[in-house]
Every structure is written in C-alpha cells, then in structure tokens.
Amino acid sequence: xxxxxxxxxxxxxxxxxxxxxxxxxxxxxxxxxxxxxxxxxxxxxxxxxxxxxxxxxxxxxxxxxxxxxxxxxxxxxxxxxxxxxxxxxxxxxxxxxxxxxxxxxxxxxxxxxxxxxxxxxxxxxxxxxxxxxxxxxxxxxxxxxxxxxxxxxxxxxxxxxxxxxxxxxxxxxxxxxxxxxxxxxxxxxxxxxxxxxxxxxxxxxxxxxxxxxxxxxxxxxxxxxxxxxxxxxxxxxxxxxxxxxxxxxxxxxxxxxxxxxxxxxxxxxxxxxxxxxxxxxxxxxxxxxxxxxxxxxxxxxxxxxxxxxxxxxxxxxxx
Amino acid sequence: xxxxxxxxxxxxxxxxxxxxxxxxxxxxxxxxxxxxxxxxxxxxxxxxxxxxxxxxxxxxxxxxxxxxxxxxxxxxxxxxxxxxxxxxxxxxxxxxxxxxxxxxxxxxxxxxxxxxxxxxxxxxxxxxxxxxxxxxxxxxxxxxxxxxxxxxxxxxxxxxxxxxxxxxxxxxxxxxxxxxxxxxxxxxxxxxxxxxxxxxxxxxxxxxxxxxxxxxxxxxxxxxxxxxxxxxxxxxxxxxxxxxxxxxxxxxxxxxxxxxxxxxxxxxxxxxxxxxxxxxxxxxxxxxxxxxxxxxxxxxxxxxxxxxxxxxxxxxxxxxxxxxxxxx
Ligand SMILES: Nc1ncnc2c1ncn2[C@@H]1O[C@H](COP(=O)(O)OP(=O)(O)OP(=O)(O)O)[C@@H](O)[C@H]1O
Ligand code: SF4
Ligand SMILES: [Mg+2]
Numbered sequence: 001x002x003x004x005x006x007x008x009x010x011x012x013x014x015x016x017x018x019x020x021x022x023x024x025x026x027x028x029x030x031x032x033x034x035x036x037x038x039x040x041x042x043x044x045x046x047x048x049x050x051x052x053x054x055x056x057x058x059x060x061x062x063x064x065x066x067x068x069x070x071x072x073x074x075x076x077x078x079x080x081x082x083x084x085x086x087x088x089x090x091x092x093x094x095x096x097x098x099x100x101x102x103x104x105x106x107x108x109x110x111x112x113x114x115x116x117x118x119x120x121x122x123x124x125x126x127x128x129x130x131x132x133x134x135x136x137x138x139x140x141x142x143x144x145x146x147x148x149x150x151x152x153x154x155x156x157x158x159x160x161x162x163x164x165x166x167x168x169x170x171x172x173x174x175x176x177x178x179x180x181x182x183x184x185x186x187x188x189x190x191x192x193x194x195x196x197x198x199x200x201x202x203x204x205x206x207x208x209x210x211x212x213x214x215x216x217x218x219x220x221x222x223x224x225x226x227x228x229x230x231x232x233x234x235x236x237x238x239x240x241x242x243x244x245x246x247x248x249x250x251x252x253x254x255x256x257x258x259x260x261x262x263x264x265x266x267x268x269x270x271x272x273x274x275x276x277x278x279x280x281x282x283x284x285x286x287x288x289x290x291x292x293x294x295x296x297x298x299x300x301x302x303x304x305x306x307x308x309x310x311x312x313x314x315x316x317x318x319x
Numbered sequence: 320x321x322x323x324x325x326x327x328x329x330x331x332x333x334x335x336x337x338x339x340x341x342x343x344x345x346x347x348x349x350x351x352x353x354x355x356x357x358x359x360x361x362x363x364x365x366x367x368x369x370x371x372x373x374x375x376x377x378x379x380x381x382x383x384x385x386x387x388x389x390x391x392x393x394x395x396x397x398x399x400x401x402x403x404x405x406x407x408x409x410x411x412x413x414x415x416x417x418x419x420x421x422x423x424x425x426x427x428x429x430x431x432x433x434x435x436x437x438x439x440x441x442x443x444x445x446x447x448x449x450x451x452x453x454x455x456x457x458x459x460x461x462x463x464x465x466x467x468x469x470x471x472x473x474x475x476x477x478x479x480x481x482x483x484x485x486x487x488x489x490x491x492x493x494x495x496x497x498x499x500x501x502x503x504x505x506x507x508x509x510x511x512x513x514x515x516x517x518x519x520x521x522x523x524x525x526x527x528x529x530x531x532x533x534x535x536x537x538x539x540x541x542x543x544x545x546x547x548x549x550x551x552x553x554x555x556x557x558x559x560x561x562x563x564x565x566x567x568x569x570x571x572x573x574x575x576x577x578x579x580x581x582x583x584x585x586x587x588x589x590x591x592x593x594x595x596x597x598x599x600x601x602x603x604x605x606x607x608x609x610x611x612x613x614x615x616x617x618x619x620x621x622x623x624x625x626x627x628x629x630x631x632x633x634x635x636x637x638x639x640x641x642x643x644x645x646x647x
Contacts, residue, residue: 217585270518
C-alpha cells in the first residue's frame with residue numbers, strides 16, 4: 001500500500017430536518033488530503049461548505065436527520081467513534097476549526113490571550129501559565145505582537161482578530177485545521193497578508209489545511225489540491241496545478257471565467273440562474289439547469305469519472 | 320475617450336470635503352477626539368461618467384458617498400450638483416435632490432425591509448415622492464423590476480425568498496425607480512459570490528447606457544472597478560491619494576499605495592510568479608493619523624521628507640493626480 005494519506009473522506013453525508021423536508025446540505029462528499037498539504041473546497045454560497053466543516057468536526061445542530069459516511073484520519077476511521085472518544089481524541093486534538101466569521105465571534109469581555117490559551121487548558125489539561133506561554137508562541141507564528149495578549153477583541157483590527165482566531169485553532173497543535181471562509185470579510189491587502197501567514201504556517205508547523213471558500217482567485221495562493229462543491233456534492237477533485245490551468249467540470253470552468261482579471265480585455269462572465277434548492281435537488285445532474293454543455297444524458301445523475309488522476313462528476317467525461 | 324469625457328458637463332463637484340466624527344467619552348459625553356474620516360477631498364464627476372473609488376475599510380469611502388447625499392452632515396466643504404450646493408439646501412430642495420441622487424448599499428440582506436414584499440419596497444420611494452398615480456407607480460415598479468431581470472410574480476415575494484444576487488438587483492431597482500441622475504453604488508458586489516458579481520456589474524452598465532446615469536462606484540478591490548469605471552480614485556485614511564483615467568491608473572499607477580493594492584489582487588494561476596508588495600502593519604487610527612504623508616508609516620519607499628511634510632494632491636501628468644513626494 002502507498003503512503004497513508006492524512007485524511008480520506010468517503011461518502012460523507014449530513015442532512016437536516018426542516019418543516020419543508022430534509023435539506024441535503026452534504027451529500028456523498030469525498031476527497032483526500034496529504035500531510036502538510038492544503039485542499040481548497042470551492043463553492044458558491046449555500047452549497048453546503050459550512051455544513052461540511054460541521055460534519056467533519058462533529059459540531060452538529062439538533063435537527064440532523066442523517067449523518068454518515070467514512071472519514072479516515074491518519075488511517076483511523078473517526079465517524080464510528082462514540083461522541084466521548086471523538087471529543088477526547090479528535091476535535092481540537094487532531095483537527096480544529098476556524099469557523100466562518102470567527103473574527104467577529106471572539107468573546108468581547110475576555111482578553112484575546114486568555115481566549116487563545118483556553119483550548120490548551122480545556123483539551124490538554126495544562127496550567128493556565130503554561131497555556132499562555134503556548135498562546136504567546138502562536139501569536140508570533142500568526143504575526144500578532146505578543147503584547148496584544150492582554151488586549152480585548154474590540155481593540156484589534158479585523159485582520160488582527162482573524163489572526164487571533166487562527167492562533168486559537170493552532171494552539172493545541174492539531175495536524176489539520178479547517179478554515180471556513182477565513183478572509184472573505186477582509187480587504188485585499190489584509191487577505192494577502194493572511195494568506196502569507198497561512199503559507200508560512202504550513203511549513204513552520206507542518207500543518208495541513210482544508211480551506212473552504214467561494215473565492216477561487218485567493219484560494220489559488222495556498223492550494224495543493226482542489227475539491228469543487230456544488231449543491232451538496234463534490235463535482236471535481238484535482239491537483240491544484242492542473243485545476244488552475246484548466247478545470248474540467250463545466251461548473252468549475254464557469255467559476256474560473258467569472259474571476260475579474262487586471263488589465264484583461266475579456267470581461268468576467270457570470271453564472272446565470274441559481275443553484276438548486278437542497279430541499280428537493282433535481283434527480284439528474286444538479287448543475288444541468290445552468291450548464292451550457294447539457295445534453296440528453298444529463299437528466300440522469302452522472303457518476304464520478306476518473307480522468308487521469310482527477311475525478312469529475314459529469315457525463316462529458318464518460319469514456 | 321479622454322477627450323469625449325472632457326467635453327461632457329460636470330454633474331457633481333466635491334470641493335474640500337471634510338468630515339470629522341466626534342468621539343465622546345465620560346459622564347458628560349464631552350468630545351474627546353475626532354475621527355478624521357474624510358479630510359479635504361476634492362474631485363468631480365461628469366454626466367454619464369463612472370468614477371470608481373477604492374481603498375481599505377475605514378478609509379472614508381462610504382462616508383464620502385453618504386455625505387454627498389447628506390445622509391451624513393459634513394464638517395465643511397461643498398458638494399455642487401447641477402449647479403446647486405447640496406449642503407445649503409433646505410428641506411423641500413433636499414427632497415427634490417434626493418430623488419435625483421440615490422444610493423445602493425453594500426449589504427443586500429440588511430437594506431430591504433424583511434416584512435415588505437419587494438414590489439412595495441421598490442415603490443416606497445415613488446410613494447414618498449408622490450410620483451404619478453397609483454396605477455402609474457405600480458407600472459413603473461414592474462418596468463424597473465424587468466430592467467434588473469425580475470418578473471411580476473417576484474414583486475409579491477419577500478426578501479428572504481431571494482438569493483444575495485437577486486436582493487442586490489432589487490436594491491438597484493429601488494434606487495432606479497425614482498429615475499435619478501446620479502447613483503452612489505457603495506460596494507454593491509462585495510457581499511456577493513464572485514460567480515455572480517459580474518452579472519450585477521453588467522446590469523449597472525446597461526442601465527447607465529440606457530438612462531445616461533452617472534455613478535460613484537465604491538469598492539475595496541481594484542479588480543472590481545476596472546471594467547466599470549471611466550476614472551478611478553484611490554483613498555487612504557481619509558485622503559485621496561491618486562485619481563486618473565482607468566487606462567492611466569492601471570497602466571501606470573503612480574502612488575505606492577495604489578501599487579500595493581494592485582499587487583495584492585489575487586490571480587487564479589499559481590504558475591505566475593509575481594512580486595507582491597506587502598505593506599507592514601495595519602492602517603493607522605484615523606483618530607490620530609500620522610503627520611506628513613499619512614501613508615509614510617507603511618510606505619515601502621518613504622524618504623525622510625515624507626514623515627515631515629504632507630504632499631499636495633497635484634496633477635503630475637494630464638488628468639493624473641497624485642499626492643506623493645516621489646511622484647513629481
Ligand atoms: N441547522 C440547519 N437546519 C436546516 N438547514 C440548514 C442548517 N444548516 C444549514 N442549512 C442549510 O443547508 C444549506 C447549506 O448551508 P451551508 O451553511 O453549509 O452553506 P455554505 O456553503 O457554507 O454557504 P455560505 O457560503 O453562504 O457560508 C443551506 O441551504 C442552509 O440553509
Ligand atoms: S453532466 Fe451534463 S449537465 Fe451536468 S455538468 Fe456535465 S454536461 Fe453539464
Ligand atoms: Mg458557509
């Protein structure tokens with residue numbers, strides 16, 4: 001057998017109960033991630049990206065109607081663990097999360113240093129002084145001056161608060177960090193800075209990232225591989241190099257064409273229409289309504305086809 | 320291109336606009352300091368033109384837009400629209416002016432009343448200004464919704480039934496219904512997915528062509544304004560630091576801050592190796608902006624003069640204005 005991947009996800013599914021019926025937010029998601037690598041999960045608003053993060057970290061709301069699939073973390077299947085085992089061995093210990101809009105959800109009445117130290121106290125049972133030393137180290141890694149440990153969130157700029165949120169996810173030294181839209185609320189310059197920090201952390205701390213975002217251009221800065229999500233499903237996985245050169249799935253191609261480029265004569269395009277409702281997703285290809293390449297076959301659900309080392313869920317790639 | 324814009328008549332003139340927000344503290348709520356949100360900004364916009372305005376959050380872009388419409392009272396300066404000073408207007412004139420000058424907000428979620436069917440929202444302004452008969456207002460609402468790609472049945476639905484892009488189009492319809500001449504577009508696509516941004520931009524462009532609209536288009540990213548602007552202004556910490564035609568600004572940015580903004584734009588192609596100018600630190604507090612050139616604390620090419628004297632905003636090339644000691 002080849003070298004064990006850090007993470008392998010198979011058929012991960014998370015549905016929610018609502019008054020109108022089940023919402024299929026995550027529906028058979030799959031992808032892999034190597035050690036010290038970053039995978040970008042790309043998709044439009046509402047396609048289930050944050051739900052995927054919740055499913056991975058088992059941070060589930062009450063109204064779950066279906067939650068299954070397999071997730072192998074360094075060879076160990078974690079979906080089958082009971083909650084207590086999961087809590088003691090996985091969340092924060094081996095995998096942590098920077099939630100969407102994390103910088104706006106820091107506790108306003110606690111010093112940011114104490115907040116970053118807290119997961120160490122809670123999950124590794126170390127003393128507060130020791131945890132603060134570790135927090136100070138993390139501040140240095142993410143580029144926040146150490147004397148900011150004693151400040152409150154409102155005293156920091158958006159970019160600094162986001163770095164603090166990242167430090168908090170890193171303090172327990174997990175091998176894998178899930179980042180949900182880490183820069184979408186920030187300016188371009190701050191975004192560029194945060195991405196430089198993430199790139200550096202990948203090397204310095206030997207950590208892997210799952211970067212969840214709708215921003216294809218920014219994501220290309222960090223990605224080693226890409227998984228494209230559409231209406232709760234993965235429609236393409238690829239190594240970053242070939243993806244950014246030429247994506248395969250019609251949806252990925254349209255996403256790429258919508259990025260505005262400087263001094264380009266071509267105007268950016270846009271994807272007409274909207275993603276389907278996850279309440280009653282269409283039975284055939286979920287992208288068919290908006291797809292310029294649609295043909296008769298597309299009224300049936302396409303399987304996942306292997307194209308060299310890439311995978312595409314689209315009938316055009318049936319061989 | 321430049322010659323034709325030159326021949327056009329100036330619609331909006333902003334002269335030495337200043338807006339300081341008082342910071343109050345203590346029991347007596349005494350003013351202890353001022354946030355210098357906008358500090359001596361001058362520019363004009365010609366009829367049918369789009370001026371893009373770019374800068375980091377907190378640099379004063381939104382305040383400029385809102386002060387121009389007098390949604391925020393200015394500290395000093397003048398805004399002349401169609402020959403009349405907006406800041407000297409009294410209630411009846413102001414009401415008339417507000418019909419002619421509209422604003423589209425950044426957040427398509429917060430700017431619509433959740434309890435009002437969107438058709439009503441679009442008609443609200445028409446009702447306030449008592450434009451035409453009830454029937455005429457209804458028809459104008461439908462016509463405006465069509466312009467942004469929505470149908471009659473949409474008019475009876477509530478905001479939560481729409482996606483972000485659709486809500487932003489409703490916001491545009493709301494502004495457009497009053498048939499204004501000038502629209503401040505305050506980050507109208509920043510909250511939207513990249514995949515639908517250009518749809519909203521295209522609608523704004525088509526409407527401009529059809530109705531001869533004039534826009535001030537605010538954004539934090541230079542790549543967003545490129546395709547829509549005739550001229551582009553760059554703001555830093557309450558000051559305008561560069562203003563040029565789109566062609567000149569993107570071909571030859573002269574201010575180091577503009578160059579940094581330009582280099583920070585991500586390109587979805589990891590094979591292109593670029594040198595990104597990463598600025599040190601954060602934007603300083605507008606409570607206490609740096610002396611001299613406000614940018615000198617982060618400027619990669621600053622010389623000693625920069626920390627002592629403030630550079631003037633000067634026309635260093637035809638129609639290309641810059642405030643930088645090294646750009647002369
Ligand atoms: N607890 C819940 N109960 C019911 N539906 C939910 C719940 N959480 C999420 N959803 C629905 O699941 C779908 C996917 O939501 P999710 O937040 O995962 O999307 P997303 O891709 O993260 O979107 P965004 O880019 O806007 O953050 C949406 O239709 C959402 O309304
Ligand atoms: S399966 Fe058909 S509809 Fe779906 S993406 Fe491929 S071509 Fe388009
Ligand atoms: Mg999300």
